[in-house]
Amino acid sequence: MADKPSFYITTPIYYVNAAPHLGTAYCTILCDVMARYKRSVGYDVKFLTGLDEHGEKVQLAAEEHGMTPQEWCDSLAPAFHETWHTLEISNDDFIRTTEQRQVTAVQDLWVRMRDAGHIYKGSYDGWYCVPDETYFTETQVSKADEERHTEGQHLCPDCGRPLQRVQEESWFFRLSAFQDRLLALYDQNPEFVMPDFRMREIRAFVQGGLRDISVSRTSFDWGIPVPFDEGHVTYVWFDALLNYATAVGFGDPAMADEYARRWPAQFHVVGKDIIRFHCVIWPAMLMAIGEALPEHVFAHGFLMVRDDETGKNIKMSKSLGNAIAPQDVIDLMGVEGYRYYFMTDCVPGEDGGISYGRMQQVYNADLANSWGNLVSRALNMSVTYFDGRTPELAEGWADDPSPLRDIACGIVERYCAHMDRVEYGQAKDVVMELVHAANHYIEDSAPWTVAKDPGRVGELVAIIAGLLESIRICAHLLAPFMPETSAEVLRRLSLADEIGTDELLSTCAWGGLLGGVPVSKGDALFPRLQGK
Numbered sequence: 067m068a069d070k071p072s073f074y075i076t077t078p079i080y081y082v083n084a085a086p087h088l089g090t091a092y093c094t095i096l097c098d099v100m101a102r103y104k105r106s107v108g109y110d111v112k113f114l115t116g117l118d119e120h121g122e123k124v125q126l127a128a129e130e131h132g133m134t135p136q137e138w139c140d141s142l143a144p145a146f147h148e149t150w151h152t153l154e155i156s157n158d159d160f161i162r163t164t165e166q167r168q169v170t171a172v173q174d175l176w177v178r179m180r181d182a183g184h185i186y187k188g189s190y191d192g193w194y195c196v197p198d199e200t201y202f203t204e205t206q207v208s209k210a211d212e213e214r215h216t217e218g219q220h221l222c223p224d225c226g227r228p229l230q231r232v233q234e235e236s237w238f239f240r241l242s243a244f245q246d247r248l249l250a251l252y253d254q255n256p257e258f259v260m261p262d263f264r265m266r267e268i269r270a271f272v273q274g275g276l277r278d279i280s281v282s283r284t285s286f287d288w289g290i291p292v293p294f295d296e297g298h299v300t301y302v303w304f305d306a307l308l309n310y311a312t313a314v315g316f317g318d319p320a321m322a323d324e325y326a327r328r329w330p331a332q333f334h335v336v337g338k339d340i341i342r343f344h345c346v347i348w349p350a351m352l353m354a355i356g357e358a359l360p361e362h363v364f365a366h367g368f369l370m371v372r373d374d375e376t377g378k379n380i381k382m383s384k385s386l387g388n389a390i391a392p393q394d395v396i397d398l399m400g401v402e403g404y405r406y407y408f409m410t411d412c413v414p415g416e417d418g419g420i421s422y423g424r425m426q427q428v429y430n431a432d433l434a435n436s437w438g439n440l441v442s443r444a445l446n447m448s449v450t451y452f453d454g455r456t457p458e459l460a461e462g463w464a465d466d467p468s469p470l471r472d473i474a475c476g477i478v479e480r481y482c483a484h485m486d487r488v489e490y491g492q493a494k495d496v497v498m499e500l501v502h503a504a505n506h507y508i509e510d511s512a513p514w515t516v517a518k519d520p521g522r523v524g525e526l527v528a529i530i531a532g533l534l535e536s537i538r539i540c541a542h543l544l545a546p547f548m549p550e551t552s553a554e555v556l557r558r559l560s561l562a563d564e565i566g567t568d569e570l571l572s573t574c575a576w577g578g579l580l581g582g583v584p585v586s587k588g589d590a591l592f593p594r595l596q597g598k
């Protein structure tokens with residue numbers, strides 16, 4: 067393990083105010099695909115997800131349910147574990163901010179911030195959005211009110227929900243002092259924020275000037291106590307952001323080696339709504355205490371519900387009655403269809419317009435008719451023509467010219483280049499070139515005719531071997547999206563040893579197929595979906 071390079075990837079930690087939904091699942095699967103892909107190309111991956119358990123929003127949710135905040139968090143945490151398990155999430159760690167490791171780390175952060183002179187005590191007087199756990203100034207609020215023509219109640223400039231007036235004693239973090247250093251960071255690392263239009267958005271925001279932020283609360287107590295000031299608890303974001311460092315040993319001398327090896331993270335994947343926290347406040351916090359900065363923050367868009375008739379995207383919400391739950395999608399097309407659809411049909415950096423109609427279309431076209439059909443036809447033919455086995459392969463068979471070999475040889479590098487840039491749809495398109503070519507090749511080479519002529523057996527071997535070899539390669543490349551289907555395909559080809567390879571490039575070199583080994587046809591991988 068130690069000689070493999072480390073790749074550390076994180077999801078946001080989710081608020082425990084509700085069960086996991088399509089949006090949080092989207093972000094988690096997006097990371098899972100990257101984690102699985104990076105493992106397959108030889109990285110020692112650490113994939114972290116978890117729960118953001120402090121703050122007013124969680125406290126209120128607990129009160130509404132007649133529980134203490136801790137009881138409430140404990141009662142909801144299993145739903146996250148279960149959903150991630152169902153969705154085949156391969157996280158290596160799961161952090162909850164109420165764990166002792168986080169309390170220790172946050173208190174360490176406070177002491178280091180104070181010792182470095184980056185915090186000071188003052189009093190906060192302004193607006194607060196509890197659902198977003200975000201502060202707003204008078205100016206921001208009145209500007210938003212003006213734009214919305216709201217009178218009386220002040221609404222959150224971001225989410226439009228009612229704001230709370232907050233006046234309390236508070237510690238402040240000198241964020242304003244980091245403006246130049248942040249701008250230099252963006253200039254020197256143009257891919258610190260991805261995609262690049264988000265980088266531009268963040269740069270413009272920071273160029274507009276930064277205000278110091280309030281980082282402790284005194285009007286309620288569901289948070290990590292400030293170690294040197296009784297009555298103050300940590301502002302939930304100041305606590306939450308640190309989770310990424312805590313999980314690899316920040317603040318724990320016993321984990322110094324792990325921290326040195328894992329930190330900084332390579333990828334923080336977050337939704338577009340929380341990029342200021344991750345691309346401005348978080349790097350400034352790390353700069354303040356002299357720690358290394360994460361390499362990339364990748365911002366994904368929002369899932370919206372697409373109206374297939376008008377083509378318009380509408381916000382998904384319980385009150386509009388158009389919310390889709392993860393289980394609804396699983397019921398329609400299984401977990402692997404679910405993962406494939408969201409990861410390849412929604413562009414990760416943009417908002418995704420999802421609909422049942424589109425889900426069915428993608429599933430039938432790509433999975434039932436193309437990939438599933440290819441596997442089923444080729445394996446069937448191998449079983450029929452070669453007595454339940456793959457054809458016997460002569461030494462050097464892989465060097466023989468084959469139209470599929472030409473295509474297969476060029477795709478792995480292209481696929482990797484897209485996967486590295488979170489261009490999952492394009493990576494999938496590259497794999498599909500081989501899937502489609504193989505399906506056409508079946509029609510063009512008509513193995514059923516060749517099989518009738520005993521004098522053409524060499525030709526038949528070449529055709530079936532070419533098809534099975536293409537399938538083997540595609541199974542590996544599709545594994546980050548659909549791990550179980552790929553494993554099943556490899557098992558059917560007696561290639562179980564290749565499951566979970568960490569040498570994708572060499573594994574996908576043309577010629578890995580085993581000759582003369584048992585093949586099983588199995589059930590259809592993706593039965594066609596009818597109607598709706």
Ligand code: MSP
Nearest residue numbers: 078079080081089090118306307336337338368369
């Ligand atoms: N607790 C904070 C994150 C702290 S990270 C140090 C938080 N939690 S959240 O549960 O509200 O949201 C977590 C993620 O879910 C965000 O990245 C957000 O963008 C994402 N999504 C919530 N609804 C979504 C969609 N409809 N579509 C895609 N993702 C969305 O924010």
